[in-house]
Amino acid sequence: MEDERTYAYANAMKGGEGPHSYAQNSNYQRGVVEAAKEKIIEAVANHLDIKTLSASLNQVCVADLGCSTGPNTFISVQNIIEAIQHKYISKGLNTQIPEFLVFFNDHVSNDFNTLYKSLPPHRQYFAAGVPGSFHGVLFPKASLHFIHSSYALQWLSKVPLDVIDEGSPAWNKGRIFYTNAPKEVVEAFATQFAKDMESFLIARAQELVIGGLLALFTPAIPDVMSNSDTFTGTELDLLGSCLMDMAKVGLVSEAKVDAFNFPAYFTTPKELKALIERNGHFSFERMEILNNQKKHFTLRNPSMSSLSLRATLGGLLEKQFGNEIMDELFNRYSKKVAGSSFFLKPETEKTMVLFVLLKRNN
Amino acid sequence: MEDERTYAYANAMKGGEGPHSYAQNSNYQRGVVEAAKEKIIEAVANHLDIKTLSASLNQVCVADLGCSTGPNTFISVQNIIEAIQHKYISKGLNTQIPEFLVFFNDHVSNDFNTLYKSLPPHRQYFAAGVPGSFHGVLFPKASLHFIHSSYALQWLSKVPLDVIDEGSPAWNKGRIFYTNAPKEVVEAFATQFAKDMESFLIARAQELVIGGLLALFTPAIPDVMSNSDTFTGTELDLLGSCLMDMAKVGLVSEAKVDAFNFPAYFTTPKELKALIERNGHFSFERMEILNNQKKHFTLRNPSMSSLSLRATLGGLLEKQFGNEIMDELFNRYSKKVAGSSFFLKPETEKTMVLFVLLKRNN
Numbered sequence: 001m002e003d004e005r006t007y008a009y010a011n012a013m014k015g016g017e018g019p020h021s022y023a024q025n026s027n028y029q030r031g032v033v034e035a036a037k038e039k040i041i042e043a044v045a046n047h048l049d050i051k052t053l054s055a056s057l058n059q060v061c062v063a064d065l066g067c068s069t070g071p072n073t074f075i076s077v078q079n080i081i082e083a084i085q086h087k088y089i090s091k092g093l094n095t096q097i098p099e100f101l102v103f104f105n106d107h108v109s110n111d112f113n114t115l116y117k118s119l120p121p122h123r124q125y126f127a128a129g130v131p132g133s134f135h136g137v138l139f140p141k142a143s144l145h146f147i148h149s150s151y152a153l154q155w156l157s158k159v160p161l162d163v164i165d166e167g168s169p170a171w172n173k174g175r176i177f178y179t180n181a182p183k184e185v186v187e188a189f190a191t192q193f194a195k196d197m198e199s200f201l202i203a204r205a206q207e208l209v210i211g212g213l214l215a216l217f218t219p220a221i222p223d224v225m226s227n228s229d230t231f232t233g234t235e236l237d238l239l240g241s242c243l244m245d246m247a248k249v250g251l252v253s254e255a256k257v258d259a260f261n262f263p264a265y266f267t268t269p270k271e272l273k274a275l276i277e278r279n280g281h282f283s284f285e286r287m288e289i290l291n292n293q294k295k296h297f298t299l300r301n302p303s304m305s306s307l308s309l310r311a312t313l314g315g316l317l318e319k320q321f322g323n324e325i326m327d328e329l330f331n332r333y334s335k336k337v338a339g340s341s342f343f344l345k346p347e348t349e350k351t352m353v354l355f356v357l358l359k360r361n362n
Numbered sequence: 363m364e365d366e367r368t369y370a371y372a373n374a375m376k377g378g379e380g381p382h383s384y385a386q387n388s389n390y391q392r393g394v395v396e397a398a399k400e401k402i403i404e405a406v407a408n409h410l411d412i413k414t415l416s417a418s419l420n421q422v423c424v425a426d427l428g429c430s431t432g433p434n435t436f437i438s439v440q441n442i443i444e445a446i447q448h449k450y451i452s453k454g455l456n457t458q459i460p461e462f463l464v465f466f467n468d469h470v471s472n473d474f475n476t477l478y479k480s481l482p483p484h485r486q487y488f489a490a491g492v493p494g495s496f497h498g499v500l501f502p503k504a505s506l507h508f509i510h511s512s513y514a515l516q517w518l519s520k521v522p523l524d525v526i527d528e529g530s531p532a533w534n535k536g537r538i539f540y541t542n543a544p545k546e547v548v549e550a551f552a553t554q555f556a557k558d559m560e561s562f563l564i565a566r567a568q569e570l571v572i573g574g575l576l577a578l579f580t581p582a583i584p585d586v587m588s589n590s591d592t593f594t595g596t597e598l599d600l601l602g603s604c605l606m607d608m609a610k611v612g613l614v615s616e617a618k619v620d621a622f623n624f625p626a627y628f629t630t631p632k633e634l635k636a637l638i639e640r641n642g643h644f645s646f647e648r649m650e651i652l653n654n655q656k657k658h659f660t661l662r663n664p665s666m667s668s669l670s671l672r673a674t675l676g677g678l679l680e681k682q683f684g685n686e687i688m689d690e691l692f693n694r695y696s697k698k699v700a701g702s703s704f705f706l707k708p709e710t711e712k713t714m715v716l717f718v719l720l721k722r723n724n
Contacts, residue, residue: 119493130489
């Protein structure tokens with residue numbers, strides 16, 4: 001029933017609670033969650049019909065897709081539940097407030113043990129974990145009322161095969177991402193993203209009740225910008241150049257660098273809109289840019305940037321290059337970031353978070 | 363919403379997949395699962411009304427409580443689902459076969475990561491994990507159709523306080539279980555079991571739909587037998603005596619042995635029946651003794667017995683006494699088992715598995 005391929009992004013996040021773990025280094029993502037709160041409140045207040053919820057035995061089912069190990073997922077879920085409770089109260093339906101069942105989803109290799117240990121003790125919902133790729137169907141038909149996903153859609157289900165194929169015009173030699181790569185490479189990534197979004201939307205359309213909401217927060221770039229101007233693109237470019245430097249002095253194998261690409265893609269509002277319209281099962285309720293107050297704090301500081309990148313992507317790098325080169329790699333990276341003028345110019349901080357609110361139509 | 367105490371039994375099972383893991387050493391429990399298959403088939407065929415299932419949006423929810431890390435839980439769940447599918451087919455309702463959502467429950471400290479990695483790839487159900495004690499409510503009201511629990515109810519939510527209280531007549535000095543203990547000790551364990559069963563049944567009555575089934579498989583002893591005649595009681599008694607031997611030669615602290623008791627209790631059919639009747643929310647559909655074909659194989663072999671005990675209880679012992687004494691302890695135990703005539707006499711194999719099938723009444 002579920003596609004059991006090992007998804008490339010699955011080992012990206014560092015599990016556990018150590019100094020390099022995602023749980024300890026997801027400040028930027030926390031900023032997204034905080035800015036998302038008002039969007040969630042508005043979504044529930046103006047776009048979620050209580051009749052949609054009441055049809056289902058006084059039980060509301062919420063899912064967070066790509067939850068990682070917390071704590072951000074718990075804040076998002078709490079915001080959703082409080083918004084729904086508030087809606088009942090504001091309509092004088094205090095006695096009809098439903099029970100909540102929350103599904104925390106991430107890939108099978110996510111550290112669910114850590115997630116479960118940090119579940120809020122006084123939560124007002126029943127909690128369940130759902131292991132598996134959100135590019136496949138994860139829940140029975142029409143069983144969810146509200147699906148949320150924050151900072152997860154940018155992960156591809158796999159690295160596009162062409163970019164690691166020496167014989168292909170899209171071979172991405174000497175780079176680990178499509179920043180500043182030939183257009184064939186960029187197109188290979190874009191094509192994979194389109195396929196993944198198609199699978200994602202087909203699955204969600206099946207799982208949501210009619211009238212149910214899908215709230216997506218995803219990093220993106222403005223329609224009129226190239227990826228080389230973006231913050232994350234430049235970060236990954238720098239990290240790739242550190243790996244190539246290390247390959248030149250024999251610290252890592254160059255063939256391993258060539259064979260490695262980050263399975264991620266930053267969409268544009270226009271591109272994402274077209275993919276959603278092509279699916280046809282959702283009506284657009286909202287599409288806007290989120291204001292993340294924390295990004296300056298996290299991104300302007302080279303060692304914070306290094307820690308944040310290591311927490312988010314370290315697992316994937318370790319798998320390819322081994323744990324023993326990680327300190328060296330991120331030391332080199334910190335130095336390059338500190339010496340790069342790109343990170344000091346506010347006008348270059350052009351990676352944004354896109355908020356899209358969709359409703360499952362009839 | 364959920365009681366967040368750290369339950370004593372939670373660290374009993376050895377996680378992971380190593381040579382001392384529960385996953386590799388649950389042969390006896392596997393025998394229970396195999397013998398249970400025909401009971402499950404009969405339960406669904408004769409006691410589960412399709413109308414009960416069809417009321418819920420063509421989605422059937424099944425829970426396995428105390429699932430551990432597998433693989434036995436997957437076999438049980440498969441048996442339940444095939445039995446339900448077969449029931450639809452046998453009634454000519456092939457096109458109405460529902461989708462299945464299966465909840466795997468165990469304590470927060472269970473190794474869910476291992477469980478998820480071993481989920482059957484071609485399963486015909488959606489899978490979710492639910493961390494938390496089954497002595498509390500784990501699911502929304504009337505949200506489950508079939509609850510299953512195998513070899514888990516014997517675990518108490520905690521060691522009764524009296525048995526580790528030096529000032530109490532129920533102080534269980536020099537023993538780690540109630541086998542051959544004064545009646546005050548036995549009563550303290552029985553009282554804790556009664557409280558735990560009360561919480562368990564209250565929670566299940568709330569979670570099951572009217573007409574939903576609760577299938578319990580639990581180790582028990584015959585009504586007319588004392589615990590000192592039982593297999594597991596004698597095993598734990600021997601293990602306790604090994605610990606006391608080690609205390610005498612200074613390998614473990616005697617105070618630590620006194621402070622340690624296994625949080626488990628083996629009920630009798632009569633006792634369990636009375637507790638279920640007192641709850642009042644269930645009708646008795648079946649109550650019978652299971653025939654476990656594998657028990658001879660597992661229990662007659664001293665080293666198998668030692669491995670099996672270590673897999674089931676090793677985690678709990680490690681927590682109290684440290685990992686470093688485990689090899690010594692189980693070596694001593696294997697020798698004592700080999701030298702004990704108790705384990706050679708077939709008539710002493712009197713621990714049995716009780717099958718109880720309950721239906722949630724109106």
